[in-house]
Structure formats: C-alpha cells, structure tokens
Amino acid sequence: MKKEIVVIVGSGMMGSALAFPSRENGHTVRLVGTHLDKEIIDECRKTGKHPKFSTPFPSGVEYYQIEELDDALKNADMVIGGVSSFGVDWFADYVLPRIPKGVPVLTVTKGLIDLQDGSLISYPEYWEQKCKEKGIAVDLNAVGGPCTSYELVAHDQTVVSFCGRNIDTLKHLKEVMQTSYYHINITTDVIGIETAVALKNGYALAVALTIGVNQKEYGIDSELHYNSQAAVFGQATKEMTKLLSLRGADTIDNRAVGFGDLYVTVYGGRTRLVGILLGRGLDIDQAQKELSGVTLESLVVARRVARAIRIKAGKGELDLNDFPLLMHVDDILTKKVKVDIPWDEFTK
Amino acid sequence: MKKEIVVIVGSGMMGSALAFPSRENGHTVRLVGTHLDKEIIDECRKTGKHPKFSTPFPSGVEYYQIEELDDALKNADMVIGGVSSFGVDWFADYVLPRIPKGVPVLTVTKGLIDLQDGSLISYPEYWEQKCKEKGIAVDLNAVGGPCTSYELVAHDQTVVSFCGRNIDTLKHLKEVMQTSYYHINITTDVIGIETAVALKNGYALAVALTIGVNQKEYGIDSELHYNSQAAVFGQATKEMTKLLSLRGADTIDNRAVGFGDLYVTVYGGRTRLVGILLGRGLDIDQAQKELSGVTLESLVVARRVARAIRIKAGKGELDLNDFPLLMHVDDILTKKVKVDIPWDEFTK
Incomplete structure (x- = not known):
C-alpha cells in the first residue's frame, strides 16, 4: 500500500505503542508529546526509546514537542489521539481544530461521560458534539479491545476493534495499521465498542478487589485464588451486558x-493495583496516595456510570438491584465503605 | 435447619470438597469412594485428610468403600454424585438404581454427549433418559459455575449455580449446602447451566494455548502475556454464546x-497444563504422556462439540465459520495440526 504520514498526539504508553505497527509498516510516524510529555519526548529523541518500554522504537520514528504540533500535522494522512481521559477537553479544544480537513482521527482514549439526565456518552460522541459546536467536521474513529501497550510493543498477538461512522475510513485505517501481530476488526458501532471498553475499567477494579481481600486473609504472598475472582467476573459480565443494553448496544460482538x-485489564497494571489495595483494606485516599502519579481511569468511569444509573433508577428507568457490584464499588470510592462484596446479591 | 444425611459418591477432588460445606453445616456426611478410589478412602480413614488437599476434612466425616455403598445410602437425605465424566455410565448403571426413591441427587460431573444427529445433551439429560429406560425415577440436579475444589476447601468466596427440574428441591439443597463462603444460585435451566459449564472446558484449553505459544516464543520462564489470552477469551465468549443459542439457552445468567x-478454568490446573503443552509445540499424544494419569475432560468435550457442530453444519443448520477457534482446537486434537491460532478469522 501507499506509505502514509501517521501523526500520534500524546506520547503516553498506548499512543506510543501504536508507533510500532505503523512504523513497521513503513509509514512516516510522528510522535507528538503533549505539554505533560516534554521529558518523554526529550528522552525519545536522545535514546530512541520510550522511558516506559524496554524495546526501542523502530528506527525512523520522528519526535515532536507540543509546540511543534502544526509542523507535525503537515501533510498528515491520519492522526492518532493518544491522550488519557484527563486530556479529553484539551484534545477537543487544542488538537481537533488543528487537524487538516478530511484527515481521519483514531483515538485510544477510553471513558464515558455522564450527563445530567443519567445518559452516558462516549468520548467520540462527546468530541463530535464539541466539533459541531465549533463548526468543524472531523472524521472521528476509535480503537477498543484487549490490548496492553507493552505487550503490543513486544509483538504479542493482539485483536482490537476500530470503530467509526464511515466503513471506508475504517478499512483504510485497518490497512495502515494491521500487522502479523496486530489484528483489527472494524465496525460502525461506536457506541457499543466505546461503552464496552469503558465499562471494563470499573469492573476490572471490582475483580481485583477480591485479590486484595484474599491477600488480607491469607497473606500478601499467598497464592492467587480464582473462585472469588471468577464469581465477580461472572457478575461483571451480567452488569456490563445490562449497561450495554441500556445504550441499545448489547450485541455478541460488543460483549x-x-x-x-x-x-486483560484485571491483569493490566494500575486498575489491578488500586483494586488490590482497596481489597486489602486501604480507603481510596490511602490507595491513591500509594499509587501517586498514576492515572486511574477506572475510578472515574466507575463513579460516572454509578452516578448515571442512580439517576436513571430515580426516574424508574432501571432497577439498581441489577447492579449490586457497581453499587458496592461506587460506595467504596465515594462513601469509603469497607470492601464487603455482596456475594448473596449475586445469587438472587 | 434439620440435620440431614448427605452421601457423596466419588471421592475425587470436587466431590470430596463438597464434604466441607455440608459437614461444617452440621450434617452427617458419608464420603464413598468408587472402585478407583480405594486408596483415597484408606488414606482418609487413616489421616482424616484427602491426599490432594492440604486441609483435613472437618471432623466427623465418615468414609466408605464402594462395597459399602448400600450401607452409606441408608436413610440418606441427599446424594452428591462426584464422579468424573469417565464414570458417567457407571454412575447410571451402578449408583442411580441404588438411590432410595425420592432422595434428590446433585451431580458435579461436567460434560456433553453428542448424538448421531449432531445434538448435544448434558449428563443430567443423559441420566434421565437412562433412568426412564430402567423404569426408575430420580430427582436429578447438578451444580455448575466457577469453583475449583482446593479453593472451596480453603473457604475462598465462591458462587455456583444449582440446577434441576424442581425449584423446591433446589431450595432445599441450597439450604443444606450454603455457607458464609459457598453462595448458591438456583435455576430450573438445566440445559443452560450444564451446557455453559461443559463448554468452558474446551475453550479454557484454547486460551491456554496462547500461554504455551508465548513460552515457545519468549522462553518458558517469560512473564505471562495477556493480549493474546484476552483475544482468545473474547472469541471464546462469542462461540460459547452461539453454542448456548443452538440449545435455546442463550441467557445473560447462563453466559x-x-x-x-x-x-477460573484457564487458571485451574489440568486443562491449562495441556493447553500450554500443546501451545509449546507438543502434539496431543506427547502432551497426554507428559500429564499421564490426569483426567482431561477438556479434550473430550472439545472433540464432542466439534463433531456435533460439523454434523449440524453438514445439514446446513449452522455455519462453521462462526466457530474458527473450536475448529482449530479440534484440528489440534484430532488431526494433530500445529497450533496456529486463526487470529484473522476473529476479525471477520
């Protein structure tokens, strides 16, 4: 295929990891740090390696500071949005208006925003609204599915979904990015994919709680127990299915x-860590202090989804008894109740 | 509640593990070994401990050899069937006819039997047919859900489902068996529960393949990778859902x-081990040799389900392209093809 210019904005782990398949496919890859990423870009320029990865970038990746964004975007064929959920508004206000017309965007940011009426919308939907208000048109696409950045860098076999409104754009993005280890499903069900992958953060935290509870019971170095993890995992699939259903997106593929x-998120790092700390008996302030400096999207999404479904329950649109796990996680995060998984609620 | 007499037939790990909640609830518990369990029962009598468990049985559990089955069954209030899938016919022919009329049976045996027309039936259905042929009536119930025996013995929080035709029997069995750590859902959807929990064996093997593949790639002591496990896990949920649907049992609870x-089965021992060995490059004969002596129900169920759906596909009742993962597992087991996960099939 034709070699393209791929611009990645945000040099966090996931954005940076996508430099690997795209550069390995021979495209020009420009990795642009945000204003929070200055040191990362400095180090990449010096060493050719992201500070969080053990493998260097493929040779030829180009590095840009945020002040050089306009240069980086020159003649871009696609833009990858690699900001965390804490950079969503900055991405909307600073980056999206600068993207040349007609250049498709693929974002890795995961999350949901709750509206006052209890609705939940995904970031692509949120950005589309914002762009509409600004009078600009951007072809917004997103990537979801089980993929930890460091395993993508290690060329572990990975299957993800690209979603967007335009199937031809998606086919093109797939062609640019797919490799022998990065397998891409494409779908126009943006709401479904983005809801599914945002929800998983809150529920992975819930599964990880049981690991901490068992460490408290049997010792921090005790063997992992799986019965309790699996019981919460099963309950999580039920609640996630019901939440997908609320968005009209309960399909076999989205599930x-x-x-x-x-x-993958149960095993994937930060969310697991905070769940374990809470399970051991720390409250959320203590757990966050212990993990200072890491972004905890799981906490944000759990609180937002809980807030949304409480509003919907108040309006009689759903039954909170269908979500005992999420309600408990929310109570842990917002009311600092002690972890006490409501096992018997799962058997009703 | 009234103290009952609980008779467990089969002193394998899962049957024996159920002696813990029942005995801790104060019931009389009689653990009866099969003709294959003589040494286990001898050791239990000597030490009060099952050779595979690190924790002794609660005091007061009574041990019986198979020749003493009729004695054990005297005044029984419920019988737990703890045989493996390799003892299904023996259980039907030898045990079921001896069970006093009206005494409910709860079986732990997991599996599916494929019929010549491509139908799959669960063991409770198979036993019901057999009992009908013999002119005897047995109230057959079964237990499914994520529960490894050694974690149950360790009092890990566990949530399972009891299924059967009679909801009053199920309520009673739940009352006998439930504890502060053993939580029981009850349902009359026998087909759904038994199909779901049988299928998981074949698919857990599939997830474990990726662990072996990565060990071959990165070294046996390399860190676990999860992207590839999760990709197969996601595909497994799709294929399991379609197989449940074929049985008219695709519900949120069964899923x-x-x-x-x-x-839990991905982490649970034998199935994981054989999957890893196959993933590393051993063929099925070599893998079974390495694991000599362990029962591998995952192999049986994968082959049977694959055989059944090939027949149904031949009749135009389903599309084999919906089951690329199961087809590959079956090819590994029956045609000894090398492990080569069909990743791109998962994105179609």
Missing part, C-alpha cells in the same frame, strides 16, 4: 470486546 | 456462569 478487555 | 467458569 466479546468488553469481556476480553475486562480479562 | 455469566459459563464465562466465570471459563475464567
């Missing part, structure tokens, strides 16, 4: 993306 | 039991 992503 | 059970 598979969400459950696969839940599976 | 949750199946997916929770899949989660």
Whole structure:
C-alpha cells in the first residue's frame, strides 16, 4: 500500500505503542508529546526509546514537542489521539481544530461521560458534539479491545476493534495499521465498542478487589485464588451486558470486546493495583496516595456510570438491584465503605 | 435447619470438597469412594485428610468403600454424585438404581454427549433418559459455575449455580449446602447451566494455548502475556454464546456462569497444563504422556462439540465459520495440526 504520514498526539504508553505497527509498516510516524510529555519526548529523541518500554522504537520514528504540533500535522494522512481521559477537553479544544480537513482521527482514549439526565456518552460522541459546536467536521474513529501497550510493543498477538461512522475510513485505517501481530476488526458501532471498553475499567477494579481481600486473609504472598475472582467476573459480565443494553448496544460482538478487555485489564497494571489495595483494606485516599502519579481511569468511569444509573433508577428507568457490584464499588470510592462484596446479591 | 444425611459418591477432588460445606453445616456426611478410589478412602480413614488437599476434612466425616455403598445410602437425605465424566455410565448403571426413591441427587460431573444427529445433551439429560429406560425415577440436579475444589476447601468466596427440574428441591439443597463462603444460585435451566459449564472446558484449553505459544516464543520462564489470552477469551465468549443459542439457552445468567467458569478454568490446573503443552509445540499424544494419569475432560468435550457442530453444519443448520477457534482446537486434537491460532478469522 501507499506509505502514509501517521501523526500520534500524546506520547503516553498506548499512543506510543501504536508507533510500532505503523512504523513497521513503513509509514512516516510522528510522535507528538503533549505539554505533560516534554521529558518523554526529550528522552525519545536522545535514546530512541520510550522511558516506559524496554524495546526501542523502530528506527525512523520522528519526535515532536507540543509546540511543534502544526509542523507535525503537515501533510498528515491520519492522526492518532493518544491522550488519557484527563486530556479529553484539551484534545477537543487544542488538537481537533488543528487537524487538516478530511484527515481521519483514531483515538485510544477510553471513558464515558455522564450527563445530567443519567445518559452516558462516549468520548467520540462527546468530541463530535464539541466539533459541531465549533463548526468543524472531523472524521472521528476509535480503537477498543484487549490490548496492553507493552505487550503490543513486544509483538504479542493482539485483536482490537476500530470503530467509526464511515466503513471506508475504517478499512483504510485497518490497512495502515494491521500487522502479523496486530489484528483489527472494524465496525460502525461506536457506541457499543466505546461503552464496552469503558465499562471494563470499573469492573476490572471490582475483580481485583477480591485479590486484595484474599491477600488480607491469607497473606500478601499467598497464592492467587480464582473462585472469588471468577464469581465477580461472572457478575461483571451480567452488569456490563445490562449497561450495554441500556445504550441499545448489547450485541455478541460488543460483549466479546468488553469481556476480553475486562480479562486483560484485571491483569493490566494500575486498575489491578488500586483494586488490590482497596481489597486489602486501604480507603481510596490511602490507595491513591500509594499509587501517586498514576492515572486511574477506572475510578472515574466507575463513579460516572454509578452516578448515571442512580439517576436513571430515580426516574424508574432501571432497577439498581441489577447492579449490586457497581453499587458496592461506587460506595467504596465515594462513601469509603469497607470492601464487603455482596456475594448473596449475586445469587438472587 | 434439620440435620440431614448427605452421601457423596466419588471421592475425587470436587466431590470430596463438597464434604466441607455440608459437614461444617452440621450434617452427617458419608464420603464413598468408587472402585478407583480405594486408596483415597484408606488414606482418609487413616489421616482424616484427602491426599490432594492440604486441609483435613472437618471432623466427623465418615468414609466408605464402594462395597459399602448400600450401607452409606441408608436413610440418606441427599446424594452428591462426584464422579468424573469417565464414570458417567457407571454412575447410571451402578449408583442411580441404588438411590432410595425420592432422595434428590446433585451431580458435579461436567460434560456433553453428542448424538448421531449432531445434538448435544448434558449428563443430567443423559441420566434421565437412562433412568426412564430402567423404569426408575430420580430427582436429578447438578451444580455448575466457577469453583475449583482446593479453593472451596480453603473457604475462598465462591458462587455456583444449582440446577434441576424442581425449584423446591433446589431450595432445599441450597439450604443444606450454603455457607458464609459457598453462595448458591438456583435455576430450573438445566440445559443452560450444564451446557455453559461443559463448554468452558474446551475453550479454557484454547486460551491456554496462547500461554504455551508465548513460552515457545519468549522462553518458558517469560512473564505471562495477556493480549493474546484476552483475544482468545473474547472469541471464546462469542462461540460459547452461539453454542448456548443452538440449545435455546442463550441467557445473560447462563453466559455469566459459563464465562466465570471459563475464567477460573484457564487458571485451574489440568486443562491449562495441556493447553500450554500443546501451545509449546507438543502434539496431543506427547502432551497426554507428559500429564499421564490426569483426567482431561477438556479434550473430550472439545472433540464432542466439534463433531456435533460439523454434523449440524453438514445439514446446513449452522455455519462453521462462526466457530474458527473450536475448529482449530479440534484440528489440534484430532488431526494433530500445529497450533496456529486463526487470529484473522476473529476479525471477520
């Protein structure tokens, strides 16, 4: 295929990891740090390696500071949005208006925003609204599915979903990015994919709680127990399915993306760590202090989804008894209740 | 509640593990070994401990050899069937006819039997047919859901489902068996629960393949990779859902039991081991040799389900392209093809 110019904005782990398949496919890859990433870009320029990865970038990746964004965007064929959920508004206000007309965007940012009426919308939907208000048109696409950045860098076999409104754009993005280890499903069900993969963060935290509870019971170095993890995992699939259903997006494919992503996220780092700390008995302030400096999207999404469904329950649109796990996680995060998984609620 | 007499037939790990909640609830518990369990029962009598468990039985559990089965069954209030899938016919022919009329049976045996027309039936259905032929009536119930025996013995929080035709029997069995750590859902959807928990064996093997593949790639002591496990897990949930649907049993609850059970089985011992060995490059004969002596129900169920759906596909009742993962597992087991996960099939 034709070699393209791929611009990645945000040099966090996931954005940076996508430099690997795209550069290995021979495209020009420009990795642009945000204003928070100055040191990362400095180090990449010096060493050719992202500070969080053990493998260097493929040779030829170009590095840009945020002040050089306009230069980086020159003649871009696609833009990858690699900001965390804490950079969503900055991405809308600073980056999206600068993207040349007609250049498709693929974002890795995961999350949901709750509206006052209890609705939940995904970031692509949120950005589309913002762009509409600004009078600009951007072809927004997103990537979801089970993929930890460091395993993508290690060329572990990975299957993800690209979603967007335009199937031809998606086919093109797939062609640019797919490799022998990065397998891409494409779908126009943006709401489904983005809801599934956002929800998994909150529920992965819930599964990880049981690991901490068992460490408290049997010792921090005790063997992992799986019965309790699996019981919470099963309950999580039920609640995620009901939440997908609320968005009209309960399909076999969306569920598979969400459950696969839940599976990997239980093992995937920060969310697992905070869940374990809470399970051991720390409250959320203590747990966050222990993990200072890491972004905890799981906390944000759990609180937002809980807030949304409480509003919907108040309006009689759903039954909170269908979500005992999420309600408990929310109570842990917002009311600092002690972890006490409501096992018997799962058997009703 | 009234103290009952609980008779467990089969002193394998899962049957024996159920002696813990029942005896801790104060019931009389009689553990009866099969003709294959003589040494286990001898050791239990000597030490009060099952050779595979690190924790002794609660005091007061009574041990019987198979020749003493009739004695053990005297005044029984319920019978737990703890045979493996290799003892299904023996259980039907030798045990079921001896069970006093009206005494409910709860079986732990997991599996599916494929019929010549491509139908799949669960063991409770198979036993019901056999009992009908013999002119005897047995109230057959079964337990499914994520529960490894050694974690149950360790009092890990566990959520399972009891299924059967009679909801009053199920309520009673739940009352006998439930404890502060053993939580029991009850349902009359026998087909759904038994199909879900049988299928998980074949698919857990599939997830484990990726662990072996990565060990071959990165070294046996390399860190676990999860992207590839999660991709197969997601695909497994799709294929399991379609197989449940074929049995008219695709419900949110059945899926949750199946997916929770899949989660625990990936980590649960024998199935994981054989999957890893196959992933490393051994063929099925070599893998079985390496694991001599262990029962591998995952192999049986994968082959049977594959055989059944090939027949149904031949009749135009389904599309084999919906089951690329199961087809590959079956090819590995029956045609000894090398492990080569069909990743791109998962994105179609």
